[in-house]
Amino acid sequence: MRFIDCHAHLAYWYKRETTRDEYVYFIKQAKEKNVDYIVDTISYPADYNHYESQKDFKEILRSVGLGRGIPKEFGDTAPQLAKLRWELENRPPNIIGEIGLDYHWEKNDGMQRKQQKLFADQIEMAHEFNLPIAIHSRDADNDLVRILREKKADELKIQIHFCTCKKETRKKLLEMGCYLSFGGPHTYANELMEMVKETPVERILTETDAPALPVIRQKRKKGPRSYPSDVSVVATKIAEIKEIELDDFANIVMNNAKFIFGF
Numbered sequence: 091m092r093f094i095d096c097h098a099h100l101a102y103w104y105k106r107e108t109t110r111d112e113y114v115y116f117i118k119q120a121k122e123k124n125v126d127y128i129v130d131t132i133s134y135p136a137d138y139n140h141y142e143s144q145k146d147f148k149e150i151l152r153s154v155g156l157g158r159g160i161p162k163e164f165g166d167t168a169p170q171l172a173k174l175r176w177e178l179e180n181r182p183p184n185i186i187g188e189i190g191l192d193y194h195w196e197k198n199d200g201m202q203r204k205q206q207k208l209f210a211d212q213i214e215m216a217h218e219f220n221l222p223i224a225i226h227s228r229d230a231d232n233d234l235v236r237i238l239r240e241k242k243a244d245e246l247k248i249q250i251h252f253c254t255c256k257k258e259t260r261k262k263l264l265e266m267g268c269y270l271s272f273g274g275p276h277t278y279a280n281e282l283m284e285m286v287k288e289t290p291v292e293r294i295l296t297e298t299d300a301p302a303l304p305v306i307r308q309k310r311k312k313g314p315r316s317y318p319s320d321v322s323v324v325a326t327k328i329a330e331i332k333e334i335e336l337d338d339f340a341n342i343v344m345n346n347a348k349f350i351f352g353f
């Protein structure tokens with residue numbers, strides 16, 4: 091069976107550019123655990139040139155976008171949107187991401203509105219370039235659904251990365267055709283496990299969000315908390331929760347991923 095890590099951050103590993111040796115290592119380590127593909131996410135224009143490393147690896151699928159931290163860091167988002175547009179025109183990724191809203195870390199009203207605007211602008215670009223979107227959303231369920239509806243995002247392919255949305259919201263997202271992406275904590279944190287149980291396998295993607303999220307319950311520690319290879323553990327546990335053969339589950343997830351990321 092073959093696995094896929096549908097969301098990780100490899101290009102910049104702990105605030106420094108990943109070396110080619112590290113890239114080779116991540117991919118080799120993943121292959122040893124039957125992980126064939128890794129979606130490498132870059133949400134800051136300063137990192138876009140990492141394309142030069144990514145492009146040499148057929149195992150790497152690319153997610154490129156403008157993250158929710160952009161308005162706070164840069165103020166005016168227009169020049170950043172121009173940089174993203176250049177990427178979409180010249181070296182199109184598999185998906186635009188991660189984009190979205192985070193009200194857990196951003197409590198300021200004005201800044202939240204700027205996040206909404208940047209999110210909406212990128213959904214428009216997804217329509218224009220006919221690309222799917224990978225969404226980060228935390229404590230922002232109502233605005234998430236509202237903006238997706240306003241921007242007719244149900245016409246797009248959508249990955250909800252590390253889904254933490256409430257039950258009613260997830261129902262709406264599934265009706266819109268979204269795919270929910272689950273990571274390590276979904277396999278051991280009770281309220282997240284419920285989500286796994288309630289989601290049809292035909293809409294599930296597996297991810298690590300490496301290096302950020304742990305795959306097993308662990309205390310916060312310095313250094314990487316996961317690697318893309320760990321998605322094999324995530325998939326194994328989700329298959330157990332769903333009471334489905336791992337082989338079958340892996341196949342379904344790979345097909346889901348092929349649909350979303352277009353490979």
Ligand SMILES: [Zn+2]
Nearest residue numbers: 097131188299
């Ligand atoms: Zn991420």
